[in-house]
Amino acid sequence: MLILTCPYCGLRADETELHPGGEAHLKRQGPASEDAVFEDYLFNRRNPRGVHFERWRHAYGCGKWFNAARDTLTMEVFGTYPAQVQSPPADLIARIRERRPDWISPFAEAGA
Numbered sequence: 001m002l003i004l005t006c007p008y009c010g011l012r013a014d015e016t017e018l019h020p021g022g023e024a025h026l027k028r029q030g031p032a033s034e035d036a037v038f039e040d041y042l043f044n045r046r047n048p049r050g051v052h053f054e055r056w057r058h059a060y061g062c063g064k065w066f067n068a069a070r071d072t073l074t075m076e077v078f079g080t081y082p083a084q085v086q087s088p089p090a091d092l093i094a095r096i097r098e099r100r101p102d103w104i105s106p107f108a109e110a111g112a
């Protein structure tokens with residue numbers, strides 16, 4: 001069973017208390033964008049075998065949205081963090097790199 005710690009209220013909640021919200025850190029595209037870019041935003045999602053960043057809502061708790069990083073293959077949770085950020089925190093990226101040295105981050109990192 002997937003257990004995540006809500007970064008807002010600090011509760012460890014299993015997946016029955018949470019609501020999945022899909023891939024995290026999607027860049028919203030408007031209808032004025034190019035067709036291929038808008039189509040990609042609407043329909044295409046990453047579905048990696050390994051490290052993945054997802055949105056979750058603490059539906060039966062504080063009700064807030066947050067992001068989680070986990071391994072889709074092993075279900076290992078690397079951490080959770082507030083949803084109001086453009087990319088995962090540096091300490092979380094470092095923790096993932098420690099556990100998965102071959103992982104290639106999809107995020108541009110300052111100072112990396």
Ligand SMILES: [Zn+2]
Nearest residue numbers: 006009058062
């Ligand atoms: Zn919560």
